[in-house]
Amino acid sequence: MTIQTLSDGSLRLPKGLLFPDLPQDQLDPILSRHGITQDPLEPPLNITLLRHGDQVVLFDAGSGPAFQDSAGRLPLALEEAGVSPEEITHVVFTHAHPDHLWGVLDDFDDPLFANAEHLMGQAEWDYWFDPATISTIGEERANMAAGAYRRLEILEDQVTRFRDGEEILPGVAARATHGHTPGHMSFELRSGGESIMVLGDAIGNHHVSFAQPEWHVGTDHDPDMAAGTRVGLLDQLAHDQIRVIGYHLPGGGLGEVVRAGSGFRFIST
Numbered sequence: 001m002t003i004q005t006l007s008d009g010s011l012r013l014p015k016g017l018l019f020p021d022l023p024q025d026q027l028d029p030i031l032s033r034h035g036i037t038q039d040p041l042e043p044p045l046n047i048t049l050l051r052h053g054d055q056v057v058l059f060d061a062g063s064g065p066a067f068q069d070s071a072g073r074l075p076l077a078l079e080e081a082g083v084s085p086e087e088i089t090h091v092v093f094t095h096a097h098p099d100h101l102w103g104v105l106d107d108f109d110d111p112l113f114a115n116a117e118h119l120m121g122q123a124e125w126d127y128w129f130d131p132a133t134i135s136t137i138g139e140e141r142a143n144m145a146a147g148a149y150r151r152l153e154i155l156e157d158q159v160t161r162f163r164d165g166e167e168i169l170p171g172v173a174a175r176a177t178h179g180h181t182p183g184h185m186s187f188e189l190r191s192g193g194e195s196i197m198v199l200g201d202a203i204g205n206h207h208v209s210f211a212q213p214e215w216h217v218g219t220d221h222d223p224d225m226a227a228g229t230r231v232g233l234l235d236q237l238a239h240d241q242i243r244v245i246g247y248h249l250p251g252g253g254l255g256e257v258v259r260a261g262s263g264f265r266f267i268s269t
């Protein structure tokens with residue numbers, strides 16, 4: 001297995017959207033400890049590229065041209081890596097948020113990765129492919145739901161659905177990490193005695209969600225469930241010394257989880 005991450009650029013995310021419920025006097029010291037003093041925050045977007053035998057696998061597809069100006073760089077990053085979109089054999093989704101899904105179509109609304117099998121967790125698929133979600137998700141996220149539905153409709157025949165615990169590709173096991181979205185999935189990549197976890201947004205930042213993993217994050221659909229998932233996952237990753245790739249973690253997203261006081265710390269590697 002060869003693993004690298006490609007940058008889709010970064011997001012512009014207002015602090016108040018990310019942490020709507022947290023008291024500023026507790027939040028700001030954690031952010032400034034990590035050198036973050038600006039608002040909006042500018043989290044990176046890291047797409048995992050896995051080469052394994054004949055397979056060239058992307059974990060998530062980036063934002064595409066229609067989401068934010070600072071994002072949608074994946075096609076360029078692929079070109080720099082010497083990989084053409086036609087060479088991608090599989091696109092595996094952690095979840096269907098815009099910065100993970102919307103890059104899956106080209107400028108003509110055709111699948112960008114024309115030869116790839118696309119894979120999404122069954123629960124995640126069921127949530128976003130339900131036309132009712134657009135009206136039940138809430139006004140702030142309705143645009144997100146419409147965008148997901150439109151893309152999934154175009155991709156429907158190319159998408160394979162999978163369930164928690166399934167080995168979806170050789171050495172790639174799906175792990176349910178629900179909460180950020182209803183069917184969010186992470187993936188454990190195993191080769192020899194080593195493993196690495198592609199987190200997606202199960203742990204969505206390297207500051208607050210490591211220092212205080214139980215605190216609510218505004219971009220999580222079910223903040224309580226997401227916090228429970230995060231605490232359990234961090235505990236396991238630190239205990240078993242499993243390396244991680246986080247979609248919004250710094251330094252390309254690769255690193256280790258260590259315990260620090262009552263919380264955890266991300267060490268970029």
Ligand SMILES: [Zn+2]
Nearest residue numbers: 097099201247
């Ligand atoms: Zn994300």
